[in-house]
Amino acid sequence: MKYTLYKNPFFKVYAVVDNGYVKIKTDGVASPVLRPFVSNMLEYFDGVKPAKVENDYLIFSTWIPPIPSKPFSRLVSSQINARIGRYTPEQITISITEQCPNNCVHCALPDTNNKKSLEPDTVKDIIDQCLDMGSTFVIFDGGEPLVYDGLENLVSYVDSTRAISGLFTSGVGLNRQKAEDLKKAGLDMLTVSLDSAKEYNHDMMRGREGVFKEAMSAIKNSLDAGLLVNMYVVLTKRNIDELYDFYELAYEMGVHELSFFEVVPTGRWIDHEAETLSHMDYERFDRFVKYANSIKGPRIFSVPHILEMTGCFAGKKWLHFTPEGDVYPCACMPLSYGNIYKNTIKELWGRIQKETVFDADYCLMRDSEFRENYLGILEPKK
Numbered sequence: 001m002k003y004t005l006y007k008n009p010f011f012k013v014y015a016v017v018d019n020g021y022v023k024i025k026t027d028g029v030a031s032p033v034l035r036p037f038v039s040n041m042l043e044y045f046d047g048v049k050p051a052k053v054e055n056d057y058l059i060f061s062t063w064i065p066p067i068p069s070k071p072f073s074r075l076v077s078s079q080i081n082a083r084i085g086r087y088t089p090e091q092i093t094i095s096i097t098e099q100c101p102n103n104c105v106h107c108a109l110p111d112t113n114n115k116k117s118l119e120p121d122t123v124k125d126i127i128d129q130c131l132d133m134g135s136t137f138v139i140f141d142g143g144e145p146l147v148y149d150g151l152e153n154l155v156s157y158v159d160s161t162r163a164i165s166g167l168f169t170s171g172v173g174l175n176r177q178k179a180e181d182l183k184k185a186g187l188d189m190l191t192v193s194l195d196s197a198k199e200y201n202h203d204m205m206r207g208r209e210g211v212f213k214e215a216m217s218a219i220k221n222s223l224d225a226g227l228l229v230n231m232y233v234v235l236t237k238r239n240i241d242e243l244y245d246f247y248e249l250a251y252e253m254g255v256h257e258l259s260f261f262e263v264v265p266t267g268r269w270i271d272h273e274a275e276t277l278s279h280m281d282y283e284r285f286d287r288f289v290k291y292a293n294s295i296k297g298p299r300i301f302s303v304p305h306i307l308e309m310t311g312c313f314a315g316k317k318w319l320h321f322t323p324e325g326d327v328y329p330c331a332c333m334p335l336s337y338g339n340i341y342k343n344t345i346k347e348l349w350g351r352i353q354k355e356t357v358f359d360a361d362y363c364l365m366r367d368s369e370f371r372e373n374y375l376g377i378l379e380p381k382k
Helices: 031-043 070-082 120-133 151-157 176-185 199-206 211-224 240-253 279-294 303-310 345-353 368-375
Strands: 003-007 012-018 021-027 091-095 137-141 164-169 189-194 228-235 257-262 299-302 318-321
Touching (some): 003 070, 021 031, 091 120, 120 137, 120 151, 120 345, 137 151, 151 164, 176 211, 211 240, 228 240, 257 303, 279 299, 299 303
Parallel strands (some): 091 137, 137 164, 164 189, 189 228, 228 257
Antiparallel strands (some): 012 021
């Protein structure tokens, strides 16, 4: 089976799955000339496990639209435009509410203490504006989005011919009926976040007993309902020793993908620079990723490796919306470029595009100069 990534009369890119691994092929009279120009983009797909293989679609990752599909074609177009400096907010995260039963010590959402939520019509307007700009992935998060009344209506509002929808959750309250309702509403992927593969440690980080059990129940219910499920881990010095435990748990639960993101000193951890990984930690993680890709089990989505290829997503591929309506370059960067109640999103995206700092090939929130100059955060003296 061939899964077409891109084609025109002179050049075609397609994927095949051989012994459980994706292989990228090119064809057409222009292939010898054009393939070298897109080799770095194709490198991301080639030689790794897909999240899921279906008869008509290749689900390369829970973070990417199915191949082939109209949303994926839109994503390809935005990637091509990005190569000439015309960026699109491909991925948007909408914090629809600050409400959350947990008390995570590392919560990225700033503590406003006003428990704000975005009105459904406001969320729909955000979706409309962003899809018109070319966005291909709409993620609902919080707080805890599962406590938002009418979540299914927001999910079903996302135009499936233009974008896929996702949900980022701790798993609280995600019973079988809720999972089935979200599936019926058209939810494309669900991400359950974990801080530890060990129950006690996870509950301690989340500030409440029982959160680990709820996460495991949410994963099972979502899989039973037929949803694509991703397990999401923020790596810190506290859990770097659990890499293989996370993978074993993901394999046992049967999730489609296991994603890793390095901790960013932000939110309640804005001053926790010491929690970031060391060079030795990176080397351990790199060895783990290579090993995990060589054995049977879920696909690994490694954000640190993606950033090495693409650079920082902030201000180039990502927009984040807070429950107050502020617009950030990414969810980890508390730097507002305006508010949706005062400006159009296109205007705010234009402001961000004028900032050359977002051409960075590394995470800006880990850069002391950026944190001081843009956020007023002084690093502690050593």
